[in-house]
Ligand code: SF4
C-alpha cells in the first residue's frame with residue numbers, strides 16, 4: 010500500500026518535472042516524445058536500480074514477515090521477468106502438517122537410463138550451461154559396493170550392462186545434516202517436513218557445505234546460470250526451483266514446489282521402471298513405510314551418522 | 325589526542341620514507357597488486373568459473389594459501405612464548421616485528437577467504453545481529469571469529485608498545501603482558517580452529533583425523549618462524565635494526581624442533597593410512613601415487629617431502645645450521661615445503677576422489693594464481709610498511725616532540 | 729459352462745452368507761454362489777466391509793453383463809476369479825484402465841465371435857503373428873491366459889474369467905511376491921501423486937505380457953564437467969574380484 014503511494018507520488022513529481030522541461034524546451038512535439046521516452050527508460054531502470062538495492066538488503070527468508078515475503082516475491086518475479094521475459098509464480102507453501110518426507114529407491118529396478126536426471130534438470134530450472142545435475146547415477150560393479158570403482162560417465166549403446174548395477178545418488182535430506190551445521194550464515198536449514206533447503210538469496214557461496222556433504226549432493230553455480238526462456242518452468246517455490254543466480258549453492262530439495270502439493274517429485278514421475286518411491290514417513294499406510302518395514306533396505310554411508318532419509322532396497 | 329595524531333602522522337611518514345631500493349620494491353609489489361586486482365575484477369564479473377575449481381574440487385589455491393597463512397599468523401606470535409616463559413630477552417627484540425607479520429598474515433587470510441566467496445557482496449550476512457552468524461555451530465564462523473579477534477589483538481598490543489615508546493616511555497609490563505598471554509592462547513586457537521574446520525568433515529576421510537590439529541601447529545611452528553627468519557635476514561641487511569646472530573639461532577632451533585615433530589606426525593599419518601589400506605586411503609593413495617593414471621599432485625608432494633627432509637637435515641646438524649647461507653636455504657626449503665604440504669598436499673587431495681569416488685583433478689588457472697599473487701603482495705606491502713615504521717620507532721629515530 | 733445369475737435382493741445375499749459359513753469348503757464351482765463367496769472371503773471378519781465389497785462385485789458384474797447384453801444379446805455367462813488375498817489388506821487403489829484405451833483389437837470378440845476356437849497349440853501364422861511369446865519358458869500359449877470361449881476376458885488357472893483391466897490378478901498367480909509388492913507400493917508405478925487418490929499402472933503398462941522383461945535402452949547422455957574444464961576419463965581402478973584373484977593364482981594366467 011505504502012509502496013503504491015510512494016510510486017504514485019514519484020510519478021506525479023516526475024510528471025510535473027517533465028512538464029517544466031517541456032515548457033523550457035518548447036521546440037516541438039518531437040522533443041516532448043523524446044523526453045517521455047527517456048523518462049520511461051529512466052523509470053524502468055529506476056525500478057531496476059531500486060530492485061537491486063532491495064535485493065542487496067534482502068533479509069534471511071526465515072526472518073521476513075509475511076508482508077516482506079510478499080514484497081520480496083513480487084520483486085523476484087520482476088527480476089525473472091526481466092531476465093526471461095516470462096511470468097513465473099513463486100510459491101511459499103510451508104511444510105504440510107504431520108509430514109516427514111522420505112525416499113526409497115529399488116536398485117534392482119534401476120536400469121541406469123538417467124531419465125530422472127534430465128527430468129530433474131527440466132523441473133528445477135538448473136542452468137543449462139552450468140550443467141548442474143542433482144542426481145548422479147553411478148554404474149557399479151556387481152559384487153562390490155565400492156563407490157571408488159563406480160563409473161559416473163558410462164555411455165554404452167544400451168543399459169543395463171552385464172555385470173553392472175546402477176546406483177542413483179542425490180541429496181539424502183539427512184536427518185542430521187552436516188551441511189546445515191557447516192554453513193556460517195544459516196543459509197541452509199532443515200524444514201519441518203525433513204527437507205534440507207537453501208535460501209539462494211542468503212547464501213554467500215563459501216562452499217563449506219559442499220565440503221561437508223558426504224554424498225556430493227551440493228552443486229555450485231560457478232557462473233550465471235541460464236535457462237532458455239521457453240524451457241523455464243514457471244511454477245516455482247522460493248525454497249525450490251526458482252531461478253538462481255551465480256555464486257550460490259543449490260541441490261535437490263525433493264521438489265518442494267510439487268511435493269508440498271501432493272505431487273510426486275519429478276524424478277519419481279519420470280522413472281520408467283518405477284524404481285523410485287516417495288512418501289510420508291509418518292503415515293503408516295504409505296508405500297514408503299511398507300518398504301522400510303518389509304524390505305531389506307540400506308542407506309549409503311550410514312556409519313557417518315547423517316541419518317539419510319533416502320533408502321535403497323532390492324526386490 | 326595530539327600525541328595520537330602525531331603518532332599516526334609520523335608512523336605513516338616513516339612507513340613511506342625510504343631509499344631507491346624501497347621504492348623499487350614497493351612499486352613492484354604495487355604492480356602485482358594491481359594485476360591481482362584486475363584478475364579479481366574479472367572473477368567478480370564472471371563468477372568463480374574463471375578458476376580451476378569445480379563441484380568435484382570446490383576449494384583450491386585460495387583456501388590452500390589461507391590455511392598456510394593462518395599458520396604463519398599463529399606462529400609469529402608463538403615466538404613470544406619462549407621470550408616470556410624463558411625470559412628470553414633476545415627474542416623480545418623482534419616480537420614487534422613478529423606481530424607485524426601476524427597482522428599481515430591475518431589480513432591475507434581474510435582476503436583469501438573473501439576472494440573465495442561466490443557472493444562477496446553478501447559478506448555482511450556474516451555479521452552478528454545484522455546477518456545470521458551461525459556461531460557455535462559452524463566452524464567457518466568460528467574461524468572468522470578467531471581470525472578477526474586475532475587481528476585485533478595483534479594490532480592493539482604493538483600499537484600500545486610503539487605508542488609508549490614513541491612518547492619516550494617504557495611500555496608497562498602489567499598492561500601488555502595479559503594481552504600477550506591472551507594472544508598466545510588465541511594464536512593456538514586460530515590454527516586449531518582452522519585444523520578443525522577441515523578435520524570436522526566426516527565427508528572427507530583424508531582430513532577426518534585427530535592428528536590434523538597437532539600437525540597444523542607443528543607445521544605452523546616450522547614454516548612460520550622460517551618465514552620470519554628470512555624476513556629478519558632481509559631487515560638486517562637493509563636496515564640499521566640490530567638483529568643479533570643468536571636470534572637466528574634461537575628461531576632456527578624452534579623451527580627445527582617443530583619441523584622434526586611435523587615430519588614425525590606426517591609419518592604417523594602415512595603409516596596409519598597405508599599399513600592396512602581401507603577405502604579411506606584413496607585420497608592418500610592419489611596424493612602419493614596417483615589413481616587411475618591421474619597423478620597431478622604426485623610431484624608436488626614428493627618434492628615437498630624432499631624439501632622438508634633436506635631442511636630438517638640441514639637444521640639438525642649443528643655445523644650446517646650455523647652456516648648462515650645454508651640456514652637461509654633450509655628456511656626457504658621449509659617454507660615452500662610446508663606451503664605445498666598444507667595446500668596442494670592437504671586441501672586439494674581432501675577433495676579427490678569425491679565422496680562418490682570420482683577422481684577429478686584440479687589445477688589453478690592463471691586468474692587464480694594472479695589473484696593469489698596480488699594478495700601476497702598486499703601482505704608484503706603491509707608487512708614492509710609496518711616493519712619500517714616499527715623499526716624507526718624502536719630505534720628511537722622518531723619520537724614525539726612536544727610542541728613548545 | 730458356468731452361469732452367472734445376478735443377485736439383487738439383500739435377502740438372498742444374507743442367505744448366501746449363511747450358506748458360506750455353513751460350508752467352509754464352498755469353492756467357486758457353483759455358479760449361483762461364486763461371487764458371493766468371493767466377496768465374503770474378502771472380509772470374512774468384517775461384516776460392513778464385506779457388504780461394500782459385495783456391492784462392488786455386483787456393480788462390476790452388472791456393468792459387464794450390460795455390455796454383453798448389448799453385444800451378444802443374451803445374458804452374460806462369465807465366472808470371475810476370486811479376489812486374491814493381499815488385495816484386501818493393501819491400501820485402496822484404482823488402476824489406469826487399458827482395455828478400451830490402449831488395446832488395439834479390443835473387444836476381441838468382434839473377430840473371435842465368428843471364429844471356431846482352435847485348441848491346438850501351434851505357431852500363429854495368419855493373425856497375431858507378430859506376437860512373440862517370450863514368457864513362461866515355452867510352458868504357455870494363448871489359451872493359457874486368454875479365455876477360449878470369451879476372448880474379451882483373460883483366464884485364471886482355474887479357468888475363471890479375469891477382466892483385462894484386472895490383469896494383475898492373472899499375473900499374481902505366479903508372480904505372487906511381486907503382486908504383493910505391487911499392492912503395497914513396493915513394485916509398479918503410482919501415477920502423479922504421493923498422497924491422495926492412489927492410482928496405479930497395471931502390470932501390462934510396463935511389461936509386455938508376451939515378452940515381459942524390460943528391454944535395454946540407450947541411456948540419457950552422461951553428465952558434463954563444469955563449463956570451461958575438460959573431461960579426462962578415468963583410468964580403470966576396478967579391483968579384481970576375490971574369485972578372479974584365485975583363478976589367476978591357480979592357472980597362472982589372467983581371467984578378467
Ligand atoms: S545429502 Fe548432503 S546436502 Fe543433502 S542433507 Fe545430507 S549433507 Fe546435506
Ligand code: SF4
Pocket residue numbers: 191192193194195196197207211212213214215216217218219257258
Ligand atoms: S555455500 Fe552457501 S549454503 Fe553453503 S555453507 Fe556457504 S553460505 Fe551456506
